[in-house]
Amino acid sequence: xxxxxxxxxxxxxxxxxxxxxxxxxxxxxxxxxxxxxxxxxxxxxxxxxxxxxxxxxxxxxxxxxxxxxxxxxxxxxxxxxxxxxxxxxxxxxxxxxxxxxxxxxxxxxxxxxxxxxxxxxxxxxxxxxxxxxxxxxxxxxxxxxxxxxxxxxxxxxxxxxxxxxxxxxxxxxxxxxxxxxxxxxxxxxxxxxxxxxxxxxxxxxxxxxxxxxxxxxxxxxxxxxxxxxxxxxxxxxxxxxxxxxx
Amino acid sequence: xxxxxxxxxxxxxxxxxxxxxxxxxxxxxxxxxxxxxxxxxxxxxxxxxxxxxxxxxxxxxxxxxxxxxxxxxxxxxxxxxxxxxxxxxxxxxxxxxxxxxxxxxxxxxxxxxxxxxxxxxxxxxxxxxxxxxxxxxxxxxxxxxxxxxxxxxxxxxxxxxxxxxxxxxxxxxxxxxxxxxxxxxxxxxxxxxxxxxxxxxxxxxxxxxxxxxxxxxxxxxxxxxxxxxxxxxxxxxxxxxxxxxx
DNA sequence: GTCTGATCGTGGTCAGACCAGTATGCTTAC
DNA sequence: GTAAGCATACTGGTCTGACCACGATCAGAC
Numbered sequence: 001x002x003x004x005x006x007x008x009x010x011x012x013x014x015x016x017x018x019x020x021x022x023x024x025x026x027x028x029x030x031x032x033x034x035x036x037x038x039x040x041x042x043x044x045x046x047x048x049x050x051x052x053x054x055x056x057x058x059x060x061x062x063x064x065x066x067x068x069x070x071x072x073x074x075x076x077x078x079x080x081x082x083x084x085x086x087x088x089x090x091x092x093x094x095x096x097x098x099x100x101x102x103x104x105x106x107x108x109x110x111x112x113x114x115x116x117x118x119x120x121x122x123x124x125x126x127x128x129x130x131x132x133x134x135x136x137x138x139x140x141x142x143x144x145x146x147x148x149x150x151x152x153x154x155x156x157x158x159x160x161x162x163x164x165x166x167x168x169x170x171x172x173x174x175x176x177x178x179x180x181x182x183x184x185x186x187x188x189x190x191x192x193x194x195x196x197x198x199x200x201x202x203x204x205x206x207x208x209x210x211x212x213x214x215x216x217x218x219x220x221x222x223x224x225x226x227x228x229x230x231x232x233x234x235x236x237x238x239x240x241x242x243x244x245x246x
Numbered sequence: 247x248x249x250x251x252x253x254x255x256x257x258x259x260x261x262x263x264x265x266x267x268x269x270x271x272x273x274x275x276x277x278x279x280x281x282x283x284x285x286x287x288x289x290x291x292x293x294x295x296x297x298x299x300x301x302x303x304x305x306x307x308x309x310x311x312x313x314x315x316x317x318x319x320x321x322x323x324x325x326x327x328x329x330x331x332x333x334x335x336x337x338x339x340x341x342x343x344x345x346x347x348x349x350x351x352x353x354x355x356x357x358x359x360x361x362x363x364x365x366x367x368x369x370x371x372x373x374x375x376x377x378x379x380x381x382x383x384x385x386x387x388x389x390x391x392x393x394x395x396x397x398x399x400x401x402x403x404x405x406x407x408x409x410x411x412x413x414x415x416x417x418x419x420x421x422x423x424x425x426x427x428x429x430x431x432x433x434x435x436x437x438x439x440x441x442x443x444x445x446x447x448x449x450x451x452x453x454x455x456x457x458x459x460x461x462x463x464x465x466x467x468x469x470x471x472x473x474x475x476x477x478x479x480x481x482x483x484x485x486x487x488x489x490x491x492x
Numbered sequence: 493g494t495c496t497g498a499t500c501g502t503g504g505t506c507a508g509a510c511c512a513g514t515a516t517g518c519t520t521a522c
Numbered sequence: 523g524t525a526a527g528c529a530t531a532c533t534g535g536t537c538t539g540a541c542c543a544c545g546a547t548c549a550g551a552c
Contacts, residue, residue: 107357
């Protein structure tokens with residue numbers, strides 16, 4: 001073990017990472033398990049501790065593992081934050097990606113609502129109902145209104161009972177949060193938007209209750225399309241006349 | 247710099263990571279840029295080199311940065327592999343996630359085909375045409391057939407000209423590759439599947455050419471549904487009688 | 493039995509060193 | 523003057539051995 005020459009062919013980091021990867025993928029290491037200490041791992045694989053730490057840190061940012069100070073390293077259940085990080089970086093370097101991410105969000109939600117039509121239970125309906133009520137109540141507030149809107153859409157995804165869809169949606173929603181908010185500020189400029197917001201969400205809710213996937217999907221899609229339309233009109237300055245009151 | 251006590255409040259790793267994160271998010275560091283050397287970074291932030299390496303390694307697994315041996319560390323364009331890694335690990339620990347990931351894939355593809363109806367160009371159509379031809383040619387081969395199938399579906403996503411959808415699709419497709427292959431082996435057991443495969447893909451292609459998003463979406467969805475049905479029948483052992491030849 | 497404290501193990505970090513190549517510039521040969 | 527060759531100063535990749543601060547554990551005091 002005194003040779004840095006990895007007879008295994010892999011460099012230090014790769015060796016450790018591959019070692020742990022294999023244990024994790026084959027199920028030898030499951031969530032909740034505690035890894036052997038960094039020192040043991042180092043001597044076991046014939047590498048130095050800093051290298052082991054690199055590998056553990058890599059697994060940490062992937063959300064696979066959690067390094068607990070003075071306790072040890074434990075395997076965790078895969079977490080969303082990774083995707084969040086990734087998309088945050090990715091988006092930062094490609095600002096034009098925003099519209100693109102929105103497309104992905106639409107994709108996720110439309111699929112989610114289809115699944116939700118099959119799988120939603122009473123609790124899901126209640127959650128949606130509450131969100132719907134909230135949307136009506138907060139129609140005049142940009143902040144609370146945006147949050148209510150967000151909650152409703154999230155409730156749809158939750159109702160799909162799909163972990164993957166939830167994860168993906170959560171990671172995109174985070175990115176779209178601010179755009180969501182600024183969009184909400186348009187409501188004041190478009191009084192007609194108020195009825196659109198309330199009615200549209202209600203229609204989506206009804207389709208969901210009716211457990212009609214096609215209608216739910218179509219309604220949701222239309223909802224997004226109308227939102228886009230409002231945004232377009234805002235860009236070109238086509239404000240509702242009736243709102244000139246200010 | 248002799249104090250490990252970080253006056254900045256953050257621990258070593260966090261300090262370096264936050265430092266780089268900020269540069270990356272604000273655009274001070276853009277893809278292609280070369281970071282300063284590990285040593286410089288270490289003295290600059292008052293930490294040791296191993297810590298710097300941890301941070302760089304973290305960014306590497308996130309696909310934000312690439313460490314080139316004896317050259318330096320350069321900022322890269324965000325890459326899919328991160329998501330791939332994540333889903334690989336996530337799936338390994340929650341096997342029941344497979345069906346779930348499939349749902350996400352359906353979501354992505356259906357949205358992609360809608361966009362593709364608007365955005366696809368000649369090159370996209372040609373790619374799809376080639377894939378379609380290949381599917382017909384390789385109908386009797388499990389391996390090549392599966393690949394042709396995969397290429398066709400990927401071509402749909404590519405035709406959407408959406409980076410985000412492509413990224414997501416790529417990361418899921420990787421996971422579903424083997425299931426795709428095993429599914430392909432069913433073809434031999436289900437002769438009726440051959441016509442299904444060819445015809446279905448052709449119908450999808452035609453809807454795309456017609457630039458009819460609704461029809462394309464619906465056809466693609468049906469395609470997936472039929473695939474599921476075949477799988478279900480395989481599970482319960484309901485094999486086509488006509489294939490008893492073996 | 494309970495409380496207290498020493499010890500051991502853990503992650504967190506550092507400093508300094510060596511290796512192996514790359515890149516560059518300077519020297520040397522033509 | 524130009525071109526080949528070599529020395530040097532980088533770069534990442536790694537190791538060693540050490541220290542710190544704190545959690546856990548168990549022995550000993552009460």
